[in-house]
Amino acid sequence: MSRTVPLRSFNLRRSVLSVPAINLRALEKAHSLDGDAVILDLEDSVAPEKKAEARENLRRFFAWPPLEGKERIIRINSLSSEFGEADLDLVKDVLPDAVLLPKVDEPQDVMAAGDLLAEADAPEELRIWAMIETPRGVLNVGAIAEAGRTPGSRLDCLVVGLNDLRKETGVLPQPGRSYLVPWLMQVILAVKAYGLDALDSVFNDFKDSEGFDAECGQGRAMGFTGKMLIHPSQIAAANRHFGPSAEEIREAEAIISAFADPEAEGLNVINAGGRMIERLHLVQAEALVHKARLISARKPA
Template sequence: MSSGIAYPRPRRSVLYMPAANARALEKARSIDADALIFDLEDAVAPDAKESAREGACAAASSGEYGYRELTIRCNGLDTPWGRDDIAAAGAAAPSAVVIPKVSGAADLAAVAGLLEAAGAPESTRIWAMIETPAGIANAREIASFDRTDAVVMGTNDMAKELRATITPDRAALVPHLATCLVAAREAGVSALDGVYNDIRDADGFAVVCRQGANLGFDGKTLIHPSQVEPCNEAFSPSLDELDFHRRVMEALEVAVAEGRGVVTVDGKMVQNLHVDEARRAIALADAIEQR
């Protein structure tokens, strides 16, 4: 049973790939991530920045990555490489450029101007990384900027800038993650949780994935292919959840036909907000299947 509504592209798993590593770029063609970030920033040494830029732009425009949404993380405008990164990425026309340490709308306006000058199509959007106190304080204007399509949590830098400790429950970061999430929901853009650093800790990774999903994030940024499958599972509606949501939709149709405004499913009273959630979950499942 379809929800009858469209759902944006799934962004459950968003994998950083070092653009200086040709083998990694090739491997990414077969990784089941919803989106890829070809990284020109943290994962690339200064003497490899230019060759990484060429590799990322060639990959983004190659047409060889199937359903995967392709983005390029540029260096900041306060670096020697930022302007050239954005100009080259704009010409390559990925789905988005990912911009680190965004402080406010003025940063995004500068990026948008460079994209326009490079002839980037309107379909090339901006994913704004929020990872500083200024970014958190200005989350609302960042998320509502007209070219923003997603806000991305930079949790490592966020913790450093806040002088916070990342504990297993991320208690010190949750208020700030929630602030950014609220801004994204108000603006109608995607919200992506930050990375998990210990690729050997599968149990800890599962906990933070579930936490992010419970908070309401659309997906999570990842640093290793082994994190993709459990991340996809955490940010997808389960079979049991889909079964319940479909029965909610069916019960609603019966109730409307009978002129009733109250629906009971599994002994629980269902209101309009539950119907909206059912439609959203089914639409997401449909979008994942069509991917």
């Protein structure tokens, strides 16, 4: 009998658009976009003198009809900043799907936020995402991901922030990201070890569709779940790259069918069409088909 796929791991996160909370027009437009999730940003995209106005925008946003089929994530300012407490109070009031913590350096950053949410009796469904965008964050990413599997932790997803990481390390923004690949793969190893999702960093030049395509292909090949985006024009390409292809779906369905044969009962390895298929491939195939069904259900009839 095949393993049941844990559904919590299957939120669609191919395309995650960051929207400045100060921009009401962009907030309104989020309802009509085909992205999988929206990050409602109170941090980098909002000037200090506009923080309070941005929070009020989000209060109005959450009073509107909810985004159908999309996760809503609020990126707050650092809890150690002058804005962090008010941001977290907003999160407790409006209850998004997740709160995104900036510049997470160590597991304690995640645990402290989780403790504050628990003290406020925030529902367990309110998850925590963590930005990995500092040298310390990369060095500690394994411990940060491991903290996501401790009792009471709400950690669900890591988001790579290369703009800040480049700034702090002096690595230049070159095509192919060759000097950054080792750090990106450290994030992937951490999330795969502890069952989390990981989003690749933003691509800054939204008019460079060819460069964006190449970076999406690289991120998918590395194992990222999806990509954080800065412009709606990037959504379609991200959905295409981080979603399963028709060929991948057909292959996954063939693996599921092969293991459903009574002769495969109790076998961990079978011969299917001249290929040796292990039961671990069945688990992967079930996950891929489930993702494909979620994507299909999102499409209008």
